[in-house]
Amino acid sequence: MKQTLKEYMLYQLEKLLAIPSPTGYTKEVCDYLAAQLTEMGFAPYSLHKGGVICALNEGENALMLAAHVDTLGAMVKTVKGNGALMVTPLGGLTAANVETETAWVITREGKKYEGTFQIENASTHVNREAGTAVRSFDSTLELLLDEKVYSKDDTRKLGIETGDFVAVNPRFTITDSGFIKSRFLDDKASAAVLLTLAKAVSEGLELNRKVYVMFTVYEEVGHGAAAGIPSDVKDMISVDMGCVGAGLNCKETQVSICSKDSAGPYNYDVVNDLVAAARNAGVDYAIDVYPFYGSDVDVTLKAGFDIRHGLIGPGVYASHGYERSHVEGLENTYNLLVEYLK
Ligand SMILES: [Zn+2]
Incomplete structure (x- = not known):
């Protein structure tokens, strides 16, 4: 990952965390995201219920990448x-x-x-x-x-x-050793990764298929990505916090690839392709089963959209508390997405 993009990602992470967005009160953070994407030259639009969607390019076989920006x-x-x-x-x-x-x-x-x-x-x-x-x-x-x-x-x-x-108060800090401590890294860490992907595309990064990014709201109360998925979307990956804890493989420095959560297994081929991309690129990753977890894309499927689904994200410890991740966890998530879209 280029140093300038890494700095941009951490800058946006701090900015996003500084905007209060308890679920149900998310207009300011969505306006901020739309303004950032517009400044990069994209044409984001808002959902009626709140949330922002933005196509990063033209093309076939569209993929949706979704992170949520509502918090506890x-x-x-x-x-x-x-x-x-x-x-x-x-x-x-x-x-x-x-x-x-x-x-x-x-x-x-x-x-x-x-x-x-x-x-x-x-x-x-x-x-x-x-x-x-x-x-x-x-x-x-x-x-x-x-x-x-x-x-x-x-x-x-x-x-x-x-x-x-x-x-x-999120109480954001980054230690000299690269650990990021803050409330609401779930899921603003992933939102910062997706903004950085958009930034890279605006600076010339080419993707192998059409890609949308979506910043959802109301995820924390269970209906984030239930609406508004464009009709050309074939696959959707929730980019959300990876679980770290007893019995799981993932560390905060890694990107987590989820094989199953409370709603059942993720799409076999999507997970296989994500694992293959991680291996190809030498990305530090872990595959895990999440014991108590539901994702935005689980909700999309339950809402009736015919898509294949996946879930990845930076490892986050003490989730829904004073959370901890690591700069490398965000970098690995970004690098996995770039390889997957190569
Ligand atoms: Zn989350």
Whole structure:
């Protein structure tokens, strides 16, 4: 991978992570993606439900590459009597995982207020049970606003209401050793890879078939790629986080090729071709079975589209928490796609 493209990929990763996009609140990130693609000379278009599709070239035998740009998040459920907020999770956010994390409430008028997820009565010098209480969005965990609010009325006067979106701080960093730590690498890491592929095409990279990129929304709640697949698409590959964990082969430095997830096996020929491309190019990869995972392309098939399907992506550890991947995992994902499309 060219150094300039690698820098572009990491630049876009940081940019994408900095735009809050809890599932259901994704207009800003989609506008950003459409603007980037337009600047490269492409003609992206938006789906009515949200999300961006863009053809990278002309040709036959079209392939769709899809990454999702919605993330986990939360929504205000109750303004409490003490002025703090109870929230309901959007997607698989867990209370234990966001405790002590900063977050922003986004009001219907577009104002943002910072707060911190804390267990109620969080001072350990005051509450003996602070360390052992069950962590739950339904009871103990509250979003403590960094505003002088001490009652329900105080908070409502700020314009904060039930139904407001809550975006969690991604806390992005790259270590000197190349590890990328951030929330929402699922799936903004892959979105950065696809933007980089588009960039390479805009600079002259030739592909062996027609390729679309698609940035979906509502993936985290199960209907991301259920609509809008162009009629000429024959094959579709979800580019989404690869699982890393006990019993699996993949490391954060590798690209994961998924052979089966919760919806069953991926297309035999597509997986074979991906493995062959990885071997040809000397890409560091692992094949894995994902125990608890559903992908956008699973949803596309269930929606009735007649396509062959695959799933690849950079290895991501601690998924749906404070996630960790590696620059090499993104590079290997990019290099596999380039070889597959040669
Ligand atoms: Zn994902």
